[in-house]
Amino acid sequence: MIHDDLEVRISLAARPPKVRPLLSGPEEAYAFWRMRRRMLRTVLGQMLREGRLRLTMVFFLSLLLWLGLFWLFHDAFVFLDTAIPTPQLYDRTVQTVFGLFFGTLMVMLVFSSAILLYSSLFRGHDVPLLLTMPARAERVFLTKFQEAIVMSSWAFLLLGSPMLLSYGVVHRAPWYFYAVLAPLLVAFTYVPAGIGAVACLGIVHRVPGGRWWVLVMAGLAVLVGAVVLARSLLAGAEDNLLTVGWFQEMLNRLEITEHRLLPSWWLSTGVLQAARGQWRDAVMFLALMISNALFFRQLAIWTAARLYRAAYSRLHGRRVAKRRTRAAWIDRATLAATRLFPVQVRLLIVKDLRLFRRDPVQWSQFLIFASLLALYFLNIRRFSYDIYYVGWVNAVSFLNVSVVGLLLSTFTTRFVFPMISLEGRRFWFLGLLPVHRDTILWSKFLFAVGCSIIPSSLLILLSDAMLRVQPVVAASHQLTCLVLCFGLSGLAVGLGAKMPSLREESPSRIAAGFGGTLVLVLSTLYIVVVVLLTAVPCHFYFGAQGAARYFDNPGRFHLFLERWLLIGTLGSLVLGSLTTAAPMYLGFRAFRRIEF
Amino acid sequence: MIHFEHVTRTYGPKVAVSDLTLRIPAGELFAFLGPNGAGKTTAIKMLVGLLHPTSGTVRVGGCDTATRAREAARLIGFVPDEAFLYDKLSGREFLQFVAEMRGLSPAEMEDRIEREAATFELNGFLDELTETYSHGMRQRLVFASALLHDPPVLVLDEPTVGLDPKSVRLLKDLLRARAAAGMAVFMSTHTLAIAEEIADRIGIIDRGRLLFLGTLDELRRARATAGTSLEHLFLELTANGNGDAAGQGTRPALVPRSE
Numbered sequence: 001m002i003h004d005d006l007e008v009r010i011s012l013a014a015r016p017p018k019v020r021p022l023l024s025g026p027e028e029a030y031a032f033w034r035m036r037r038r039m040l041r042t043v044l045g046q047m048l049r050e051g052r053l054r055l056t057m058v059f060f061l062s063l064l065l066w067l068g069l070f071w072l073f074h075d076a077f078v079f080l081d082t083a084i085p086t087p088q089l090y091d092r093t094v095q096t097v098f099g100l101f102f103g104t105l106m107v108m109l110v111f112s113s114a115i116l117l118y119s120s121l122f123r124g125h126d127v128p129l130l131l132t133m134p135a136r137a138e139r140v141f142l143t144k145f146q147e148a149i150v151m152s153s154w155a156f157l158l159l160g161s162p163m164l165l166s167y168g169v170v171h172r173a174p175w176y177f178y179a180v181l182a183p184l185l186v187a188f189t190y191v192p193a194g195i196g197a198v199a200c201l202g203i204v205h206r207v208p209g210g211r212w213w214v215l216v217m218a219g220l221a222v223l224v225g226a227v228v229l230a231r232s233l234l235a236g237a238e239d240n241l242l243t244v245g246w247f248q249e250m251l252n253r254l255e256i257t258e259h260r261l262l263p264s265w266w267l268s269t270g271v272l273q274a275a276r277g278q279w280r281d282a283v284m285f286l287a288l289m290i291s292n293a294l295f296f297r298q299l300a301i302w303t304a305a306r307l308y309r310a311a312y313s314r315l316h317g318r319r320v321a322k323r324r325t326r327a328a329w330i331d332r333a334t335l336a337a338t339r340l341f342p343v344q345v346r347l348l349i350v351k352d353l354r355l356f357r358r359d360p361v362q363w364s365q366f367l368i369f370a371s372l373l374a375l376y377f378l379n380i381r382r383f384s385y386d387i388y389y390v391g392w393v394n395a396v397s398f399l400n401v402s403v404v405g406l407l408l409s410t411f412t413t414r415f416v417f418p419m420i421s422l423e424g425r426r427f428w429f430l431g432l433l434p435v436h437r438d439t440i441l442w443s444k445f446l447f448a449v450g451c452s453i454i455p456s457s458l459l460i461l462l463s464d465a466m467l468r469v470q471p472v473v474a475a476s477h478q479l480t481c482l483v484l485c486f487g488l489s490g491l492a493v494g495l496g497a498k499m500p501s502l503r504e505e506s507p508s509r510i511a512a513g514f515g516g517t518l519v520l521v522l523s524t525l526y527i528v529v530v531v532l533l534t535a536v537p538c539h540f541y542f543g544a545q546g547a548a549r550y551f552d553n554p555g556r557f558h559l560f561l562e563r564w565l566l567i568g569t570l571g572s573l574v575l576g577s578l579t580t581a582a583p584m585y586l587g588f589r590a591f592r593r594i595e596f
Numbered sequence: 597m598i599h600f601e602h603v604t605r606t607y608g609p610k611v612a613v614s615d616l617t618l619r620i621p622a623g624e625l626f627a628f629l630g631p632n633g634a635g636k637t638t639a640i641k642m643l644v645g646l647l648h649p650t651s652g653t654v655r656v657g658g659c660d661t662a663t664r665a666r667e668a669a670r671l672i673g674f675v676p677d678e679a680f681l682y683d684k685l686s687g688r689e690f691l692q693f694v695a696e697m698r699g700l701s702p703a704e705m706e707d708r709i710e711r712e713a714a715t716f717e718l719n720g721f722l723d724e725l726t727e728t729y730s731h732g733m734r735q736r737l738v739f740a741s742a743l744l745h746d747p748p749v750l751v752l753d754e755p756t757v758g759l760d761p762k763s764v765r766l767l768k769d770l771l772r773a774r775a776a777a778g779m780a781v782f783m784s785t786h787t788l789a790i791a792e793e794i795a796d797r798i799g800i801i802d803r804g805r806l807l808f809l810g811t812l813d814e815l816r817r818a819r820a821t822a823g824t825s826l827e828h829l830f831l832e833l834t835a836n837g838n839g840d841a842a843g844q845g846t847r848p849a850l851v852p853r854s855e
Contacts (some may be wrong), residue, residue: 016777017622017748019657020699022670031696035685042684042725125680132644133697134670309665313648316641319608 028139036143054517062158070162077170091272092251094167098268099257101163105156106192106264107222111215113196116148118211121308122204122315131312141304145197145297153189160185164271173275180274180286184267187286187293191263194296198303205311208318229253263292330357334450341446344435348443349450352419356451366411370455373407377463393467394542398535400463401477402527404456405484409523412492416448417519418510420493420591424502441497441591445584448489457481473538479569480534483576487530488523494583495519497591526579530572537561537568597622597671597749597780598643603652605638612638614804616652620782620797622748625775627791628784630801631834636784637677639801640753643782644674656749670698673742677753679734683727687718687737690726691744698745712740715770716763731758739767743774750774752783756790768794792826802834 023031047055077094084090121127121144130140161181168177203214232253258265270285331350338346356363377400423430423440430440460481464474499515510516541561598620605613613635620626630636641647642654645661645668654661659668681690688709695705713719716736721729726737735758742750750771756764772794775781785791791798792812800808808815815829 015746017779018746019748020670020745022666023697023699027699028697031693034696035682035689035693038689039682039684046684126682128646128676129680131646131665132669132672132674132676133694134666134699135697136666309645309662310648313646313662317605317607317647317650319610 022134025136025139028135032135032139032143051512051514051517053514053521054512057517057521066158066162069159070166073163073166074170077167081170089248089251095268095272096251096254096257098163098271099262099264100254101160102188102264102267103257103262105160106188106262109152109156109189109192110196110199111219111222112152113148113193114200115215116151117144117197117200118204120144120147121200122312127312131309136305137308138301138305141197141201141308142301145193145300145304148197149189149193152193153186156189157185167271168275171275174277174279176279176282177271177274180270180282184270184286184289187289188263188267190293191289191296194293194300197300198296201300201303201307201311204315205307208311208315211315229256263289266292328357337450338446342439344439345443345446348435348440349447352444352447353451356415363415366407366415369407369410370459373403373459374462377459377466393469394473394539395535397464397467397469397473397477398531398539400467401460401480401535402531404459404463404481405488405527405531406524408452408456408484409488409520409527411452412448412488413516413520413523414511415507416444416489416492417496417516418501418507419444419448420496420587421500421502421504421510422507424500425505437591438588441493441584441587444496445489445493448493449485452489453482453485456485470542473542476534476538476569480530480572483530483572484527487526487576487579490580490582490584491519491522491526494585494587495522497587497594498583500594526575530575533568533572533575537564541565597657598626598782599653599655600639600643601653601655603639603642603649603654605635605642605647606650611804613642613649613801616801616804616806618799618806618809620780622780623775623778624796625771625781625794626783627795627798628782628801629786629788629791629798629830630784633803634801634834635804636801637753640751640782640784643751644672645669671748673745673747673750675738675742675750675752675755677757679738681726681729681734681737684725686725687722687729690737691722691741694741695744700745708744709740712744715743716740716766732760732763735759736763746779748779750779750781752781752785754785755783756785756787764790788826788830798826800830800833807833 080090080093084093121141124144127140131137164181164185165178167173168181203211207214233250266285266288270282270289273279273285274282331354334350334353335346338349341349420441457478460477461474464477469477495515495518499518501510501513501515504510504513541564598618600616600618603613603616604611616635616639628636628639638647642649643656643661645665648662656668657671659671661668682693685693691709691712692705695708700708709722713722716739718733718736718740721733726734729737735755739755742752752771755767759767768790771781771783775796783791783795795812797809797811798815799806808818810818812826815826816824
């Protein structure tokens with residue numbers, strides 16, 4: 001019976017081969033468009049059904065950020081309007097601010113679109129499928145290019161639109177100012193994205209083996225340029241701060257942003273002319289921007305048609321150096337540092353450390369953010385808090401602790417929370433080892449605490465040293481840091497075991513799910529409450545000591561401040577213990593029962 | 597239909613495929629055998645246009661796969677060893693996309709999807725998202741997508757991995773039937789029994805060099821071992837290779853001069 005059924009199916013299927021004509025450009029575009037529309041519909045449907053919390057959070061946080069930026073820019077334009085007496089100088093200042101802003105964004109967009117296109121054109125899982133179908137190379141490229149435009153420009157729109165809209169509101173711009181904004185911004189995005197695309201294709205085609213070196217060198221060149229510009233701006237800036245002479249000097253130093261061949265200058269001029277009521281000029285700059293956008297788009301397509309397939313072959317046909325690994329000093333140091341723990345826990349920690357270390361995607365973003373934070377802390381004195389705002393030092397130091405805590409929460413949510421889920425696929429190995437399941441969870445927790453405590457403690461120490469805070473405050477910060485590390489690790493590991501996504505392979509998708517979003521929300525609340533519990537009494541204790549002599553009973557006032565400080569510190573310790581223990585308890589219970 | 601002409605592909609100093617010359621006519625089922633790292637997948641990637649040869653040319657239906665990739669691709673149905681499916685498309689939507697890209701008309705598309713769904717028993721899950729599929733279900737969908745347009749050339753890289761015995765049986769019969777109808781089938785496999793059972797000719801490659809090309813009987817005659825299994829011959833032919841310079845084995849290759 002089965003045999004007969006097979007024979008029928010095979011006889012139906014076995015048709016003589018047929019050669020079909022190739023698709024025309026529009027037919028091909030339509031097939032891709034339909035495929036992407038279907039996927040978008042599915043993703044949106046799934047997001048609305050399963051990711052409402054995350055979607056709501058993203059929407060409200062984006063709205064909050066947008067409103068905050070709008071308010072900030074609004075006040076800044078009102079301030080500039082009152083601070084700069086001459087209209088010509090004011091116009092030039094705004095033009096320079098816009099030019100600097102869009103110029104910086106342009107450089108960032110070139111890099112981000114090049115990197116995004118590299119990962120989608122050369123590392124995308126779907127690329128072998130698309131390149132083995134009779135699709136034009138430029139069609140595959142264009143699909144990825146459009147995705148890169150959307151991916152790299154949403155942040156640009158989020159940051160740029162409040163600035164431009166607030167300018168329009170402050171200056172009561174005519175309606176066509178608002179009408180040209182969107183096309184100008186979209187057209188502008190195509191220029192750096194096109195440059196990034198051509199650079200990406202050219203670099204991979206010419207130097208597939210050294211592509212990251214080229215990127216690092218280009219990044220360093222930009223960084224050096226930015227540092228030189230920043231140093232020239234800061235040199236001698238404090239003598240005549242915010243005077244007409246100071247403004248004039250700053251504008252002269254930023255003259256480079258007004259170069260007539262820069263698309264950022266076309267954009268800022270188009271926007272300003274529209275705001276001033278010069279609609280003819282605004283339309284001219286809009287036309288200039290659109291024609292350049294089309295030119296760079298076409299240049300990128302032309303480059304892709306010629307280089308993409310060959311570049312793909314060169315990249316995947318290059319010799320890949322074999323990575324030999326052995327026990328590194330960090331493994332030996334970890335084993336030595338964890339000597340007090342059972343040997344199984346120590347080995348599991350070292351295993352996780354090795355996996356983490358050998359996957360740069362896991363730590364590179366965290367390292368970039370931590371480095372930026374360290375750079376900010378190192379330059380903190382340039383902001384002259386000690387000269388102008390001595391009373392703010394404590395507040396700023398606690399804000400820095402909060403920022404470190406938030407950075408830490410992204411680490412625990414993005415990397416620690418998915419760890420249990422990712423073990424799902426390796427559990428055939430871990431589950432057969434003579435190891436109690438609790439040991440696995442303990443090892444994750446200790447790994448998370450160890451990995452978070454060292455960098456965050458050092459960052460906070462650096463901030464305190466640069467701000468020259470009192471030793472007692474520095475000690476309080478270190479205690480807060482400890483409480484934060486334990487609590488955030490407990491939340492991520494415990495809830496990671498309680499709500500695992502065992503089928504998912506991508507850590508970023510696990511972190512973006514309901515569990516990851518919940519951990520991020522709870523972590524943020526936890527940081528805010530812990531910092532407030534310690535920062536507010538600390539701020540008043542040190543800030544109000546000088547005022548004690550004005551009270552009838554200074555001793556009693558001192559006692560009140562000390563008690564408040566003690567209660568705050570104890571409160572943060574209790575909250576930290578609860579936030580560590582409760583999720584871990586839930587995690588242990590769930591992990592003992594879980595079926596992989 | 598498939599023509600490798602003095603094809604060499606290197607990865608830096610390592611020679612993955614060395615001076616490979618091979619012709620596979622329409623209607624032939626060719627099995628490409630070799631140990632891990634022998635150069636099978638590199639040869640297949642050049643055949644489907646993903647990699648370009650360092651020297652030599654690969655042609656499909658007369659089209660160079662490096663310079664006329666689109667023309668060559670329209671003649672090929674490809675089943676890779678690790679197939680990609682769009683997670684957020686259903687099986688039917690995936691097949692519709694492939695059919696559209698292959699130039700099938702809407703009526704033809706529906707007819708072919710029904711036909712392949714019946715052949716590979718996809719109907720139970722065709723409208724579910726592919727992210728929920730098991731390995732075997734994904735593999736069957738990929739077979740269906742490769743055969744939708746009745747290509748003159750079918751390229752398969754390790755096609756039986758993850759298939760249940762019934763599906764393997766179906767695949768074997770289907771490949772034979774398709775070859776009989778005029779399709780050139782190029783299949784790499786480690787399952788020697790399948791090659792022994794269904795292949796018209798076999799090619800054995802080791803460290804980039806084609807060691808043997810011909811029928812199983814020709815191989816037996818060449819090795820003077822009548823009645824010996826392909827497994828035994830394969831192991832004998834690829835043995836003692838360790839330690840040779842890459843692609844520079846000293847054993848003379850058993851490849852007919854005509855190739």
